Amino acid sequence: MNNSRRTAIKTTGAFATLVSLGIITQSQAQAAVDRSAFAVKTLDEALKAIGGTPATSDQVSVVSPDIAENGAVVPVGCISKLPNTTDIYLIVEKNPTPMSCAFMLPAGTAADIQTRVKMGQSTNVVAVVRADGKLFSAVKETKVTLGGCGG
Structure with a gap:
């Protein structure tokens, strides 16, 4: 370990x-934890709740399958190679509540998180990373064949 x-x-x-x-x-x-971000209904509102529009970075990557067979349990994650990463947020764009999870990382922790989320339909998974007080992001599309959020 x-x-x-x-x-x-x-x-x-x-x-x-x-x-x-x-x-x-x-x-x-x-x-x-600012819980208001988990109540918003759109991607733009979620980004605003966590601090604004992030810059795209090749140092941030989304770990998500290209095709998820069951939208009820989709494995997703994020890897940040940016130094001083303190927060990682995962946003599922077309979910009824897009903000899926937030991770606060202690100093010196590897910025590599994994979890499972529900996805109601094929959509983009957006990973937003806070490093040195700035926001960075990466996006990956995941297609869902069997819906998980009421599908």
């Missing part, structure tokens, strides 16, 4: 311990 991943796991475990012991509450833990 990568040392930076170990550090991230240790940090997450320590944070979970603080919550479980009652030293901090779950609402205090969630206060650090």
